[in-house]
Amino acid sequence: MHILYAILIGPFVTMAREPAFLIEVLIGGLLAGVMYSLVALGFVLIYKASGVFNYAQGTMVLFAALTFVGMLEAGLPVLLSLVAVIAVMIVLAFAVERMVLRPLVNQSEIILFMSTLGISYFLVGLGQILWGGDVHPLDIGIPSGPLTVHGILINQLDLYAAIVAGTLVAALALFFQKTRVGRALRAVADDHQAAMSVGIPLKQIWVFIWAIAGLVALAAGIMWGASLGVQFSLELVALKALPVLILGGFTSIPGAIVGGLIVGATEKLGEVFWGPVIGSGVEDWFAYILALIFLLFRPQGLFGERIIQRV
């Protein structure tokens, strides 16, 4: 009985007693969630445009951050390092199209997925050879102390990260909706054949979309790196995008955004209010349980297209 009370009712009582604290936790969770949205968006873009489930998205986050830190440590100024990493991520996009996507065109989804496993291992290895396996602290000049707004504490680093991520997400969404290139990308995502028939060069689109995914990864890598240090476990943080995608649907941009926010908020609530009862570390697995529940009851996600079996 006590246990049931502690799990099912207790946490809500705590929440009701301390609404300010609840809001604080919620805000912290949502801010973290914006970052998940950003990484999930990287997945969605590639999945929509090339039908590839890009396992390497997490590794790209790590690799971009490592390269950035590596250049800073080598003594390059911040701006130059940034430009250089952006160039590296664009070169990576060209290389992926040339050496992976093009030879594997028309192969099944599972084969393309496997090839991204390869890309992932390659990037981890390359990162290790170039920059070593240590944790690299990354200071991008954002004060890390908390900010107090109406008595509610907000982590400044989280806030800035969320602002950057939110701006990127909004810009990408607008870009997709409003521009010629965006229309071409949506067309490719919708129907490859039809897109080619109106003259959209598929290969250029692939390079473009992988480059964007690379930049998204870079932004996420820098922001996470600034708070956690640039280290190989970043790859695992980035994999949180997976449950986000299951929630939001693999093909939906709004889904990636909303899914990220939900995962961020709920796992933080779980950690803070249920952690004391069922043991801490809730944050690490909660998103996956949530995703599992979604898989059982709504496999297409919140916004994904209904999955209809073709016969």
Add this chain to the structure above:
Amino acid sequence: MHSNGGVLLKVEGIALAFGGVKALADVSFDIRKGEVRAIIGPNGAGKSSMLNVINGFYRPHAGSITYKGRTVRHMRPHQAAKAGIARTFQNIALFKGMTTLDNIMTGRLLKMRGNFLLDALYVGPARREETAHRAVVEQIIDFLEIQAIRKVPVGRLPYGLQKRVELGRALAAEPDLLLLDEPMAGMNFEEKEDMSRFILDVNEEFGTTIALIEHDMGVVMDISSRIVVLDYGRKIADGTPDEVRRDQAVIDAYLGVAHDGGKGA
């Protein structure tokens, strides 16, 4: 029907196989400027494969394609599109999530120039250009009489209207050669009449050359100037509707036991 003699496209000795299936074997024919050229034949004869070769989806194993005087071994889809070849598909390939307007707008992607960065920011010339393209698209929408469904996502439209939107998207590119793969399949009599009228209007008003695959012999005989007949990947006849109608090989192909493609020749 406006054929003025000049050859727009010529395919020679085209061969294509999928595994053991010979989809096309040594097929040659030409399409003259301004004509409506029909490609007919029983199911599986290789008609769609032929269109796919022309617009670059399939790469033939042998043969050559001469388009506007330039001979190549194969086309690439976006090159074909750039060179003025537009098409529709047997199984409708629309952008299902987009509206009618947006679908037809994608047909103009190649006509859009302008600075990439400005375009990304959607300001200045990019915006003005967009407006100009919108005007062309609206004309096409009026022409095809689909004003009422401008803002409807095409996935929700009935089949006949989807076919019309697909034609609109192809027209938006202002093509020199329009490839239509069974534009009237699955339509009722009235819809077929409308579609025939649109095709003829496009041909006569804009002078667009048309290659048309169609199973309905009535329609084919009515609107085409010359007809290629394929059977088992080979060309078995080529000529005016009257010539083809009387051709013994054609009659045999359509009455053959293993086939059930045409609706009587």
